Amino acid sequence: MLSGRPAWAEDESPTVLRILCYNIRHGRGMDEVVNLTRTANVIKAWNPDLVAVQEVDRGTQRTDKVDQPKILAEKLGMHCVFGKAIDHQGGDYGLVILSRFPILEDRMVFLPQEGQREQRGLQIATIGIPDAKGKVIRLANTHLGLTQTEREAQIDKIISLLPEGGTPVILAGDFNARPDSTVVARLLSTWKEATDPASGKYITPEVSSLFGRIDYIFFRAKDPFTILESGTIDDTITSDHKPVFAVLTF
Numbered sequence: 571m572l573s574g575r576p577a578w579a580e581d582e583s584p585t586v587l588r589i590l591c592y593n594i595r596h597g598r599g600m601d602e603v604v605n606l607t608r609t610a611n612v613i614k615a616w617n618p619d620l621v622a623v624q625e626v627d628r629g630t631q632r633t634d635k636v637d638q639p640k641i642l643a644e645k646l647g648m649h650c651v652f653g654k655a656i657d658h659q660g661g662d663y664g665l666v667i668l669s670r671f672p673i674l675e676d677r678m679v680f681l682p683q684e685g686q687r688e689q690r691g692l693q694i695a696t697i698g699i700p701d702a703k704g705k706v707i708r709l710a711n712t713h714l715g716l717t718q719t720e721r722e723a724q725i726d727k728i729i730s731l732l733p734e735g736g737t738p739v740i741l742a743g744d745f746n747a748r749p750d751s752t753v754v755a756r757l758l759s760t761w762k763e764a765t766d767p768a769s770g771k772y773i774t775p776e777v778s779s780l781f782g783r784i785d786y787i788f789f790r791a792k793d794p795f796t797i798l799e800s801g802t803i804d805d806t807i808t809s810d811h812k813p814v815f816a817v818l819t820f
Contacts, residue, residue, distance in 0.1 A: 586798065587699075587818045589764070590618040591742035591787050593713070593779075593811035596627040596663075597638065600807050604633055610645035612808050613668075616815060620697070621648070621668040622711035622742035622787075628652060629661030639666045653678035653693030653711070665693040665711045665743075672698045674706065679731060681712070682723040690715050692728055696737065699820070707820065708732075712743035714753070721746060721753045734760065738793040738820070744785050744811065754786070761788045764816035765800045774801030779811040787816045795820055 590613060597606040613621055623642070627633040643650030648668040653676070655664035667676065676695040683689055692712045699705040710732060714721045725745075732739050741761065747753040749766075763769070764787040767776040779785065789795045800816040 585819055587620060587707075587740075587820050588616070588618045588815065589709075589740060589742065589787055589818065590616055590621045590813050590815045591765075591785055592621065592813040593624040593744045593785060593809060595625050595809040595811065596630075596633055598809075600810060605808075606636075606638060606641055607645065608808050610642055612803065612805055612813060613642075614646055616803065616813070618668075618815070619670045620709050620740070621646075621666075622709060623666040623668065624711070624713040624744045625663070626652070626666045627658070627661060627663055628654075630663065631659040631661070635661060642666065643668060649673045651676040651693070651695055653691055655691045655713075656689050665691065665713060667693055667695045667709055667711050669695065669697050669709070671700060674698050681714075681727050682720065684715060684717055684720040684723075687715055687717070687720065690724060692731060694731070705820070706737055708737050708739045710739055710741045712741070712745070714744070714746045716746060718752070721751075722756070725753045725756050729757065729760065732790070734790060734792055738790070738795065740764075740787065740789050740795070740818070742787040746781075746784050748782050748784060757788060760791055762791050763788050764795075764797050764818060765802075765814045769797060769800065771797045771799050772801055773799045774804065777802045777804045777812060781811075785811055785814045787814060789818070
């Protein structure tokens with residue numbers, strides 16, 4: 571290895587990043603069957619480099635106390651970090667980031683909470699892209715709250731945590747907010763949406779989850795990403811959300 575060069579930078583770098591965002595509903599499908607293999611197969615079929623996953627269990631009663639993050643990582647052959655949001659049924663519940671590339675560090679930051687509502691968080695992973703220059707990006711993963719006022723406070727906190735400058739950032743998650751919401755408008759003042767059907771890069775029919783279009787992938791407007799294509803995987807069984815994807819150059 572060359573002096574000063576990260577060990578993970580020895581391999582040739584891809585010029586393209588394939589990002590998937592998926593609320594998996596702890597592996598419970600629309601048939602009410604928990605089947606994490608089915609969930610993993612949906613992800614694997616698209617062959618992503620990075621995956622932001624919401625609603626993941628670790629050691630809970632409702633999912634037979636299994637370690638869902640570990641199982642997903644093993645089935646997909648990816649690196650994995652878990653961000654705990656709350657205790658649930660004897661275990662943990664929260665967010666997962668999966669990466670084909672080494673995860674150099676990660677942290678979970680709690681977001682503003684309204685009263686006794688469920689604690690929400692922002693999971694941030696720093697990821698090394700194998701490349702002669704040792705490129706690094708951050709993937710941020712979130713699942714916002716259920717009220718407008720809560721989401722507005724949460725998105726303001728996220729923007730403050732991911733200011734312009736420094737390491738490039740991709741932000742993905744279940745925002746529980748429609749495209750015409752003040753929450754999305756607030757973010758789009760300094761960010762770009764990679765999964766916008768009106769972008770001219772959307773290659774699938776425009777489909778959404780049962781709740782409308784509330785799952786997104788964004789990147790900061792001044793960061794060096796270019797959208798090649800994006801879309802939605804029209805899976806109607808595996809979760810109550812459909813995975814959204816974006817292919818970016820970096």
